[in-house]
Amino acid sequence: MRRRSWGAITPVAASRWARRSPLATSPRVTWPVAMTDRTSQGVALGFLAALSWGIYNVGAEIGQTTGFRPADLTLLRYGGAALLMAPLLFLARHRLPPLRKVAVLALLIGPVFALTFNQGFRYAPLSHAVVIGPGMSMLVANALERWSSGIPLSRMRRIGIAILIGGLLIIAADAPAPRNPGGSALLGDLCFVVSGSLWGIYVFTMGRWKLPPVETTASIATLATLVYLPVYLWIWGLPELAPGLWAQQFFYQGVVGGCLAFVIFAATVLRLGGGRAALFSALVPSTAVLLAIPLTGQWPNAIQWAGVAVTTLGLIVSLDLRQRQKALPERTG
Numbered sequence: 001m002r003r004r005s006w007g008a009i010t011p012v013a014a015s016r017w018a019r020r021s022p023l024a025t026s027p028r029v030t031w032p033v034a035m036t037d038r039t040s041q042g043v044a045l046g047f048l049a050a051l052s053w054g055i056y057n058v059g060a061e062i063g064q065t066t067g068f069r070p071a072d073l074t075l076l077r078y079g080g081a082a083l084l085m086a087p088l089l090f091l092a093r094h095r096l097p098p099l100r101k102v103a104v105l106a107l108l109i110g111p112v113f114a115l116t117f118n119q120g121f122r123y124a125p126l127s128h129a130v131v132i133g134p135g136m137s138m139l140v141a142n143a144l145e146r147w148s149s150g151i152p153l154s155r156m157r158r159i160g161i162a163i164l165i166g167g168l169l170i171i172a173a174d175a176p177a178p179r180n181p182g183g184s185a186l187l188g189d190l191c192f193v194v195s196g197s198l199w200g201i202y203v204f205t206m207g208r209w210k211l212p213p214v215e216t217t218a219s220i221a222t223l224a225t226l227v228y229l230p231v232y233l234w235i236w237g238l239p240e241l242a243p244g245l246w247a248q249q250f251f252y253q254g255v256v257g258g259c260l261a262f263v264i265f266a267a268t269v270l271r272l273g274g275g276r277a278a279l280f281s282a283l284v285p286s287t288a289v290l291l292a293i294p295l296t297g298q299w300p301n302a303i304q305w306a307g308v309a310v311t312t313l314g315l316i317v318s319l320d321l322r323q324r325q326k327a328l329p330e331r332t333g
Contacts, residue, residue, distance in 0.1 A: 042271030045264050046280035052261035054287030057130050058295050059252025060121055066245050070118030071236045073253055074111050076246075078228060080254015081221035081262070089218040097211045102219040108202040110224040111231075117195035124188025125304070130288040131171050131311045132189055133196035134281030135164055138318065140200025141278035145207070160318025167311025173303060200278060206266060207274025213266035221258055279318050 063073050089096075096102075120129060139161065146153055153161075171189075206216075269277040293299060300308065 038271050042268050042277070045268040045271065046277060047283065049261060049265040049268050050280050050283030051287050052256055052264055053134075053281075053284045054130070054291050056252060056257035056261055057284065057288040058291045059249065059256065060118060060129075061292065062295065063249045063252065064118070064121045066248075067239065067241055068245070068249055069236065069239065070115050070122065071232055072239060073118045073249065074114040075225075075228065075232050076249050076253035077114050077258045078111065078221050078224040080250050081217070081258025082225040084254060084259055085214075085218035085221060088214060089222060092215045092218070095212070095215060096219055097209075097216050101209060101211065102216070102223055105202060105205065105216065106220045106223045106227075108198050108205065110220065111228040113195050113198045113202075116191050116198070120188040120191030120195065122188065124185045124192065128171055128185070128189055129192050130284050131167065131307055132192040133199070134284045135167070135311055136193050136196025137200040137203060138164070138278045138281050140197045141203040141207075142275045142318075144201065144204040145273075145275035148204075148208070157318050160314045160316070163314030163317055164311055165314075167307050167309075167314055170303065170310055171307035203265075203269060203278045204274040206269045207277065210270060211266070213263045213270060216266060217259065217262040220262070283312070 060073060064070075068076075117129070117133065142153065142157070142161075265277065268280065271277075
């Protein structure tokens with residue numbers, strides 16, 4: 001009996017796009033292995049992205065304490081990334097994402113996002129930033145995915161979200177003295193809620209559009225810098241700070257926050273989808289808190305430790321790894 005090819009059985013698999021997919025080969029063995037490889041890559045990138053965001057969060061805290069304003073850190077984040085990625089942008093000029101999509105993404109996680117996030121550091125402590133921001137990102141991204149797909153959240157995902165809300169309430173119960181006279185930690189928390197929500201919308205949108213990570217990151221940084229730089233020079237101007245401090249924040253903001261974290265996380269979204277990628281925010285509080293100890297000497301109090309632990313547990317439960325394993329198709333024979 002003549003053996004039929006997979007392309008003949010399923011014409012879609014013989015198309016130009018399908019040949020790049022694991023479905024282009026036999027479904028008996030290669031498809032589950034390829035899916036596992038892609039998921040493993042996404043998980044590894046998710047861990048690396050969380051570590052990058054933890055370093056960036058601590059760097060933003062250091063910047064605030066050494067005299068940088070939120071506007072200065074915003075300039076370094078996008079201007080530094082645009083400067084570093086200019087050669088890549090030039091080489092990839094023929095395959096850049098559409099300008100309208102870049103403009104939408106820059107509006108979501110451009111200067112408005114960074115200014116709001118950095119402004120929160122002026123009133124609330126680091127432990128609030130690394131819990132409330134990632135928590136809101138996870139909630140918003142998964143809520144939008146649920147709304148767009150119509151598929152109900154799994155039982156474990158709902159339990160995880162409930163635990164997450166409990167952790168946020170514990171964090172909200174901690175009310176330290178405001179950093180600035182006339183300020184309030186709650187005002188800083190509100191900034192983290194807004195910035196976290198903007199990031200969640202960005203993650204969902206990236207998951208829907210499936211844009212190339214490097215080209216998209218370079219385009220966002222360049223467009224944001226072109227719009228923000230004239231406004232920054234007109235309103236704020238450059239502060240007089242030591243060159244060493246500028247170099248330090250160029251690393252934290254431009255290299256880590258503006259380049260590495262963005263590219264790595266965009267690659268995670270491309271492999272896992274917006275909802276699942278957003279769940280890796282669970283690791284940001286733990287990494288940032290641990291990194292803050294050697295880098296800033298800042299130790300959380302008991303309430304902050306409890307909030308970080310409970311919220312991280314909620315986000316990990318929300319990953320629902322057991323459900324993901326069951327969802328993997330079983331091929332026999």
